[in-house]
Amino acid sequence: LLLFTLASVGCALATDIETLVALRFVQGLGAAAGMAIPRAVVRDLHTGTEAARLMSLLMLVFSISPLLAPLTGSGVIALTGWRGVFWAVAVAAVAGLVLVSQGLQETRPAADRLESSLGSALSGYALLLRDWHYLGLVFIGGCSMAGFFVYLAGSPFVLINHYGLTPVQYSLAFSVNAAAFFAAAQFNAQLGRRFGLVNTVKAAVTGAGVIMVALLAYYLAGGDQLAVLLGLYFFASALMGLVIPTTSVLALEEHGAIAGTASALLGTLQMLIGAVAMGVVGLFATGKPLPMVVGMASGALMGLVLTWVTLGRSRAVPGDGHRQAL
Numbered sequence: 001l002l003l004f005t006l007a008s009v010g011c012a013l014a015t016d017i018e019t020l021v022a023l024r025f026v027q028g029l030g031a032a033a034g035m036a037i038p039r040a041v042v043r044d045l046h047t048g049t050e051a052a053r054l055m056s057l058l059m060l061v062f063s064i065s066p067l068l069a070p071l072t073g074s075g076v077i078a079l080t081g082w083r084g085v086f087w088a089v090a091v092a093a094v095a096g097l098v099l100v101s102q103g104l105q106e107t108r109p110a111a112d113r114l115e116s117s118l119g120s121a122l123s124g125y126a127l128l129l130r131d132w133h134y135l136g137l138v139f140i141g142g143c144s145m146a147g148f149f150v151y152l153a154g155s156p157f158v159l160i161n162h163y164g165l166t167p168v169q170y171s172l173a174f175s176v177n178a179a180a181f182f183a184a185a186q187f188n189a190q191l192g193r194r195f196g197l198v199n200t201v202k203a204a205v206t207g208a209g210v211i212m213v214a215l216l217a218y219y220l221a222g223g224d225q226l227a228v229l230l231g232l233y234f235f236a237s238a239l240m241g242l243v244i245p246t247t248s249v250l251a252l253e254e255h256g257a258i259a260g261t262a263s264a265l266l267g268t269l270q271m272l273i274g275a276v277a278m279g280v281v282g283l284f285a286t287g288k289p290l291p292m293v294v295g296m297a298s299g300a301l302m303g304l305v306l307t308w309v310t311l312g313r314s315r316a317v318p319g320d321g322h323r324q325a326l
Contacts, residue, residue, distance in 0.1 A: 001100065004030030005093040012086035034096075036264040041104070043252040043259040049197065051253075053189030055245040056182075124261035134251050136310030138266050140205065141247035142273035143303030144240045147212070147296040149274035150281045151177075151233065154292035161287050163226045173230055177237040184241035197246050198311050204242035205300075205307040211236045212293075212300035219290045229289060236300070243303070 007027035014020040042054045076084045128134055159165045159173060191200045215232045248266060255262040281295035 001030065001034070001093055001097040004034070005090050005097065008086045008090035008093060012083045012090065032264075032267070035267050037260065039248060039252065039263040039266070040259040042249075043256055043263070049189045049192040051249045055249050056185040056188045056241075058245070121261055124258040125265060127258070128255065128262055128265050131255075133310060134255065134262070135269075136306055137247045137251035138269050139273070140201070140303050140306045140310060141244045141251070141266075142270040143299045143306065144205075144208070144243045144247075145270045145274045146277035147208075147236070147299035147303075148240065149278045150292060150295035150299065153278045153282060154285060154295070157285070157287045158229075158289050158292055159226070162289065165226075177230075177234055180234050180238040181241040184238035185245050188242055188246050191242065192246070197250060200242055201246050201250070202307055202311055204239040204246075205303050208236045208239040208243070209300045209304040211239070212297040216293050216297040219293050224289065229293075233296075236296075 004027055007023050007030055010023040011020055011027060014023060038058050039055065042051050042058065072088075073085050076088050080087070155174065156170060159170050160167065165173065188197075188200065195203070211232050215229065215236075218228055218232075248263075251266055252259055252262050277295060277299060281291060284291045284294075
């Protein structure tokens with residue numbers, strides 16, 4: 001947070017584009033901790049369905065922030081110019097730093113902290129990259145992320161240019177899908193307790209795959225109704241809200257000793273998957289719905305295959321104080 005704050009101040013004071021880009025890179029390095037460390041804290045303190053509940057709350061925060069940022073940022077720019085955005089971000093970072101300093105205690109045991117080093121971190125990454133179960137779970141969530149990133153990149157052109165929505169209407173349509181994601185995510189713990197976390201993931205990934213195949217078939221058959229696209233993707237977004245937090249919990253479940261490393265690698269790989277998916281689909285983008293839908297459906301189908309390869313046989317993992325068959 002301190003690095004993020006200092007970089008934000010530097011961005012606000014930048015006098016040329018090269019300096020701004022360099023400081024934005026540094027700002028991103030600081031921001032990365034805000035994505036990785038909360039997941040590690042959850043794993044340090046909880047496992048099983050309670051971890052799923054808390055991870056879903058994190059997803060709620062992570063989902064709300066991108067929704068509020070464009071609206072808030074445009075208002076700040078209108079009042080203060082672009083530099084004001086970075087000053088506002090710096091103030092928010094300072095507030096976060098104060099809250100964390102006062103309200104968040106260290107969750108990693110002291111003995112483990114004393115043993116931490118660059119070498120131990122690299123050993124942790126090597127261990128994780130050899131764990132096919134961990135990687136499978138990361139890539140299942142990554143496939144869901146890929147579908148979202150493809151929609152994020154393609155939907156402005158499809159919904160505004162092809163279907164004629166205004167920017168405000170587009171924002172509302174996007175917000176509804178995001179709301180479906182984080183609303184469904186809040187049911188992860190309840191579903192996990194009733195059906196098991198692995199079964200929840202299997203059902204959600206399967207449902208999302210069926211929906212996206214149906215949407216692809218609709219467009220391949222010549223359909224072109226906005227209501228069909230938004231309606232089916234609404235339900236697919238809700239199912240993603242069950243997949244992404246739960247696969248994160250399952251991926252970290254057996255790596256409590258290196259939860260921070262596992263969380264960092266998880267986030268890096270999933271963002272990389274999303275970036276690659278956007279780039280590949282962008283090569284075929286025409287402003288029409290079909291290329292975007294093909295990319296989204298491909299991610300859903302790859303996630304489905306990975307789910308049944310990785311989770312075909314349920315595994316028992318530790319819950320909060322007991323062994324929970326998932």
